[in-house]
Amino acid sequence: xxxxxxxxxxxAIPTLFAVILLSFLLMKVAPGGPFDGxxxxxxxxxxxxxxxYGLDLPLHEQFGRYLARLAQGDFGPxxxxxxxxxxxxxxQGLPISLTLGALALILALILGVSAxxxxxxxxxxxxxxxxxxxxxxxxxxxxxxxxxILVLVFGLALGWLPVSGWGDGDPPHLVLPVIALALPVAGAxxxxxxxxxxxxxxxxxxxxxxxxxxxxxxxLLRHALRPALVPVASYLGPAxxxxxxxxxxxxxxxxxxxxxxxxxxGALNRDYPLVLGVVTxxxxxxxxxxxxxxxxxxxxxxxxxx
Amino acid sequence: MKPALLILAAIVLAALFVPPLLPWSxxxxxxxxxxxxxxxxxxxxxxxxxxxxxxxxxxxxARVTLAVAAAAALxxxxxxxLWGAVAGWCGGRIDEAMMRVVDALYAxxxxxxxxLLMVLFGRSILLVxxxxxxxxxxxxxxxxxxxxxxxxxxxxxxxxxxxxxxxARIVGAHILPNLAGVAIAYLLLTVxxxxxxxxxxxxxGLGVQEPLTSLGILVKEGADEMDLAPHTLLLPGGLxxxxxxxxxxxxxxxxxxxxx
Numbered sequence: 001x002x003x004x005x006x007x008x009x010x011x012a013i014p015t016l017f018a019v020i021l022l023s024f025l026l027m028k029v030a031p032g033g034p035f036d037g038x039x040x041x042x043x044x045x046x047x048x049x050x051x052x053y054g055l056d057l058p059l060h061e062q063f064g065r066y067l068a069r070l071a072q073g074d075f076g077p078x079x080x081x082x083x084x085x086x087x088x089x090x091x092q093g094l095p096i097s098l099t100l101g102a103l104a105l106i107l108a109l110i111l112g113v114s115a116x117x118x119x120x121x122x123x124x125x126x127x128x129x130x131x132x133x134x135x136x137x138x139x140x141x142x143x144x145x146x147x148x149i150l151v152l153v154f155g156l157a158l159g160w161l162p163v164s165g166w167g168d169g170d171p172p173h174l175v176l177p178v179i180a181l182a183l184p185v186a187g188a189x190x191x192x193x194x195x196x197x198x199x200x201x202x203x204x205x206x207x208x209x210x211x212x213x214x215x216x217x218x219x220l221l222r223h224a225l226r227p228a229l230v231p232v233a234s235y236l237g238p239a240x241x242x243x244x245x246x247x248x249x250x251x252x253x254x255x256x257x258x259x260x261x262x263x264x265x266g267a268l269n270r271d272y273p274l275v276l277g278v279v280t281x282x283x284x285x286x287x288x289x290x291x292x293x294x295x296x297x298x299x300x301x302x303x304x305x306x
Numbered sequence: 307m308k309p310a311l312l313i314l315a316a317i318v319l320a321a322l323f324v325p326p327l328l329p330w331s332x333x334x335x336x337x338x339x340x341x342x343x344x345x346x347x348x349x350x351x352x353x354x355x356x357x358x359x360x361x362x363x364x365x366x367x368a369r370v371t372l373a374v375a376a377a378a379a380l381x382x383x384x385x386x387x388l389w390g391a392v393a394g395w396c397g398g399r400i401d402e403a404m405m406r407v408v409d410a411l412y413a414x415x416x417x418x419x420x421x422l423l424m425v426l427f428g429r430s431i432l433l434v435x436x437x438x439x440x441x442x443x444x445x446x447x448x449x450x451x452x453x454x455x456x457x458x459x460x461x462x463x464x465x466x467x468x469x470x471x472x473x474a475r476i477v478g479a480h481i482l483p484n485l486a487g488v489a490i491a492y493l494l495l496t497v498x499x500x501x502x503x504x505x506x507x508x509x510x511g512l513g514v515q516e517p518l519t520s521l522g523i524l525v526k527e528g529a530d531e532m533d534l535a536p537h538t539l540l541l542p543g544g545l546x547x548x549x550x551x552x553x554x555x556x557x558x559x560x561x562x563x564x565x566x
Contacts, residue, residue, distance in 0.1 A: 015410045023419075026426050136558065140550040142502055144509045144522075145543040148529035156533055238412075245417040249506060253529065263418075264510050267425045279422055282415045 008294050012287045019283040020070070024063055027272050053077075075277030080269045081262075086277040093259030094281075096166065100250065100258065101243040103178045108185035108239070113232070115186070116193025120228075121220055123198065132194060138187025143246050147180040147253040164255040177254045181246050185239050192235055196228030203227075226300055233297045240289035244282055310552040310559075317549055321369040330359035332366040333517055341535045354538050355531045363519060364542045368549065370520040371501055374435045378500040381439025383493050386446025387485065393447070394454030395477060405451065408444050416441045420503065424512045434513050438503045446492050453488050457481050487564045494557035498550045505546060521546040 041049070050056045054065060069076060075086035112135075119131040154176060155163035167173035200206065201224050209223045210216075248260030255261075259278060266274030329348055330336060335356055336349070344352040344360075351361040393404040423437040457463060458481075466476050501521075507513030508522030516523070521542050528539030 011406065011410060015414070018410070019414060023422055026422060029426075136554060137551055140498060140554040141547060142505060142550065144506065144529075145525055145547060148525070148532055148539055149543065152532050152536055152539065241415055244415065245506075248417070249509060252510060263421075264512075267421050267510075267512055270425060275422060275425055279415065279418045282418055286415050 004294060004298055005291065008291055012291065016283060016287055020067070020280050021063070023276050023279050024066060027276055028059060028062075070280065075281075076273035078266070078271055078274045080266060080271040080274065086273050089262045089274065090259060090277065090281060093257060093262050096256060096258035097244070097247045097251065097260055100174070100177055100181060100247050100256070101240070103174065104181035104185065104243055104246075105239065107178060107182040108189055109232075111182065111186040112189025113193050113229075115190040116197060116228075117220065117225070119190070119194045120197035120201065120224075121216065128194075131190065135187040135190040135194075138183050139191070141184060143180045143184060144249045144253060146183055147177070147250055150176045150180055151253070164253075166256050177250050177256060180253070181243060181250050184246070185242060188235065188239070189232055192231045193228060196231045197224055200224040200228040230297065230301045233293055233300055236293035236296065237286065237290035240293075241286045244285065310555040313548060314552040314556065317368060317545070317552075318372060321365050321372060325362055325365050325369070328359065328362045328365075330362055332362040332519065333358060341531070341538075343535070344537055351541055352535070352537050354527060355535065360538060360541055363524060364521070364545050367519045367521045367524045367542060368545055370514055370518055371504060371522070371546070371549070374438075374504045374514070374520070375497050375500045378435035378439040378442065378504070379493055379496045381436060382443040382446055382496050382500070383489065385440070386443035386492075387450050387482075387489055389443065390447040390450025390452075391454050391477060391481065391485070394451035395458065395473070395481070397455070397458075401451070405448075408447055411441075412444055414441075417503065417506065420507065421510075421512055424507060434504060434507065435500075438500050442496055442499055442503070446489070446496065449488055449492050450485060453485055454481055457484055488561075491557060491560040491564050494553060494560055498553040498557070501546070501550055501553070521549075 047056070054062060057065070066076075073087060075090065078084050078086050078089055081089060115131050115135065119128040122128050151163050154161045161175050162173050165173060197220070201220075206219060206224055209219050214222075244260075247258060248263060250256070251258040251260040252264055259281075262274060263278040265271070266278070325332065335358055336342075336353060340353060341355050342349055342353045344350065346352060349359050349361070351359075351364070354360055354363065389404060389408070393401045420437045420441055423433065427433050463476060463480055466480055471479075504513055504520065505522030505525065508520045509526045511526070513522060514520040524542035525539065525546060528535075528542055532539040
């Protein structure tokens, strides 16, 4: 297990460094600046602003300062939300985005794995085909279409659930965003589980388990499910990335004060430190999720521990 | 697969040829029919919040969405096939280094990188598809590499090599033509990915810009108006879903056929 982790860290750290360097350089070569407004500022003010934010230093020094500050968890001031630092915005928004993402991941795993189990237990039957078609449909449905449609049906037409807002995190406000976020991931997990089970059920140890007279349910749950979940585990990294990305649009649709919405506002307003900070943070999180996914992977399939 | 391809063909043909035949263009305002429901005379699918014909807007939006998707998918195809073929053909250290790069890029938060590009270099439509194409080639590279490595061992390639054909000729005349099937299947699967990214960006206001429109923008406009006029959300949303679903189903069937 340890060598696997070390090997992954060995590739993860340069990746992270490359992301930080690349996004930093892109910011620098981009046309336009954070202080470009309707009216050009006078040169003295521009110079003063540049000095205040350290924009007059040579590039490598700016990058060095940036790295040093990142290491202390300081992402710099937000240029659009003038009274906040990026760290403030992250502290405020990230818990909301992570709550959404975690709940959606749990829901997607429950829905996806059970759909995969049901489908695999009746291969080739109508249930199997219907479930797999539904899974394909779900993976192809963008959350920015399902989100508003869920609001239209359950919020506006039926009036069962709140239309938007965070409501201090009370459960009814979370239902629709979490469902909209979870559905595409649930579809992908259902397909992977179904495919994994189909492979696992063809193996020798399953045949001997059956030959010893174990019930089909016991064979499926006790012997086939664990190896079948290996592809699901390796999908957890991309799934986490997908959920973080999806949260951006879900937070916009449902007007939730998560980090994704700040990110979009920052992107629309050229808030360099905010956009840079969020990209760096999310790259770090995704690298972390991939590591966790590798651990689960190693636990499910001992051959991977090497 | 057939129904999926038929639906897709119908949408493409309609997007290409129907808009000029309609009485209203996608950006003309009909002051007498603002936020009209479907089946109003002159507007078979109704109008949006400022009186623009929804059928014309949806079809023109689909046209832009499909054009961006096709262009970006071709960019992804070109980079992916080239990268994968070189890695697969050279093998050894070069292969390992090139695939390390692909692994590293897989770990990146794509959408955020594309948004970063949009923010930095302005939101031009050219950049939208270059940017998307530049991040969607990874799977193609992996698949092509695996396929090239398999083909490299096949007798007809060994025979060509024994007959003294140079690497350029072997790759050009023997390997690339045999890659076509797999490449087309994954190209079909890349297109919905790209459509998804493009509409995602346009939905957030970071992709295609007015006066051009795309299905993502229309879904956003519809979502803002859905309490007053649900059809402005449901029609472009439905069209987008139809495109995505038919592309995905066709791509998956084709992939399964070549994988078997």
